[in-house]
Amino acid sequence: MKIAVFYHLRFGGAKRVVQEHVKGLRALGHTIDLYSTEKEDDMFDPGLFAHHEYIYPFSLSQGTIPFFGRMQKDFDVFYRLPLLHKKISQDIDTRRYDVVLVHTDSFTQAPFLLRYLKTNNVYFCLEPLRIVYEYSLRPPANLGIINRLYEYVTRFIRKRIDRENARSAKHTFAISLFGREYMIHSFDLYPKISYLGVDEKVFTPMNVKKKRQVLFVAEKEYIYGYDLIQKAMARIPKHKRPRLVFVFGTKNDRRITEKELVKTYNESVVVVSLSRYDTFGLVPLEAMACAVPVIALNVAGYRETMLSGRTGFLVDFDPQEIADRIMYLLDNPKIAHQMGQNGRTWVEKIWTWKKQIKHLEKLLLETV
Known part of the structure; x- marks a missing residue:
């Protein structure tokens, strides 16, 4: 054509x-x-x-x-x-x-x-x-x-x-x-x-050391669930609380590169996607392609790309539930790893x- x-x-x-x-x-x-x-x-x-x-x-x-x-x-x-x-x-x-x-x-x-x-x-x-x-x-x-x-x-x-x-x-x-x-x-x-x-050859697992961090790839606005992630993190005791990393487009007033984004995915224990009305949601796919489990709201497009309980968790608009799921993955690295592998397999099967x-x-x- x-x-x-x-x-x-x-x-x-x-x-x-x-x-x-x-x-x-x-x-x-x-x-x-x-x-x-x-x-x-x-x-x-x-x-x-x-x-x-x-x-x-x-x-x-x-x-x-x-x-x-x-x-x-x-x-x-x-x-x-x-x-x-x-x-x-x-x-x-x-x-x-x-x-x-x-x-x-x-x-x-x-x-x-x-x-x-x-x-x-x-x-x-x-x-x-x-x-x-x-x-x-x-x-x-x-x-x-x-x-x-x-x-x-x-x-x-x-x-x-x-x-x-x-x-x-x-x-x-x-x-x-x-x-x-x-x-x-x-x-x-x-x-x-x-x-x-998602390009599974770009967004791919890397041999990097995991950091005790949660990744949030979105703007710090209400519609993207910024309020929910803030409330969820506040419910985790300070001595257990992981680092929360925000990424959206820029880093130190410059555009973040694709390589930096992929590396940040791989360094994270879990990626959290909380947009209230996302018609699809590329972030969960990118995270799963990097073999990282995802916590996402049980709404909109996330329901079509996520396998709750296998590649991560779909959650309600409940900061305590989000906090509990974050801590579950942090406290159970073998389960988090297996969910990440499930996500990679799911992407390769359907979402390339x-x-x-x-x-x-x-x-x-x-x-x-």
Whole structure:
């Protein structure tokens, strides 16, 4: 197939997904052209694996007055960005692709591109625009009345944009059963499922000494369970309490490298994932690939990738239960080791990118 791939994403797991899609589909013999509105210099560069890369520069206005600066940026997203996406769609349509694989646009979530494409296309939806659906992401209570009103108006507009763009796609893929349910609820769409994966050759067990540490790979925010891990650690007596290590993107004001991340996984006794609404969750897969047991909330996408009692534990929103599971693994290193080995076997059996890209290829061929 001749495939166009579109994305606009900042550094993070979602950009890794784009890179793995481009790399994996090209390895299967397909011609891949990449389209984006920005090229950021970081360890994920999907363009390295594409046959051609087309960049359409787009940046938001930089206002000097806070409120009016925000208005300028929203104007750029609501009015300038659709014009650029219309131009991109016209260029894609003239190059006669079999299918366009459309990933997320960090400005809008579902890209405007979907409204204008005439070419057969698929929206690969990681998740709907969470800030307009989730109560925990509501506007802060301390906003002034004008800012609060403006926030509600712009969120209403963004919700309509995300929904209309997503519903304009000819085909849609979700990344999990939970993700599909989220899309049914948000868009009244019924997507097929294309799971994510992990590179088991990168995320692999290492011969390093274990440290008495618990790893938390996420931002220090409520939606990622920062409050839960803090409360759980506080319930462990000080003389037994392990070190808690936080990792998210940067280390000493620089981006953490992939090698550093893999080493940190391997040095940890257990990885804790407590995101309240993660549609999939790459962190548990990366940890299991490194043969490290995982403690995760019994919600959302974690339920599909974890084998509770075998590769770690699924837990409730209970800091004491989380603390007890952490101490159980610390006090029983042989069991922790066996759970880690089970996780590695589980990843190799089901969750490698090679297997998931092959399934993605099958789904794409069905749309052609």
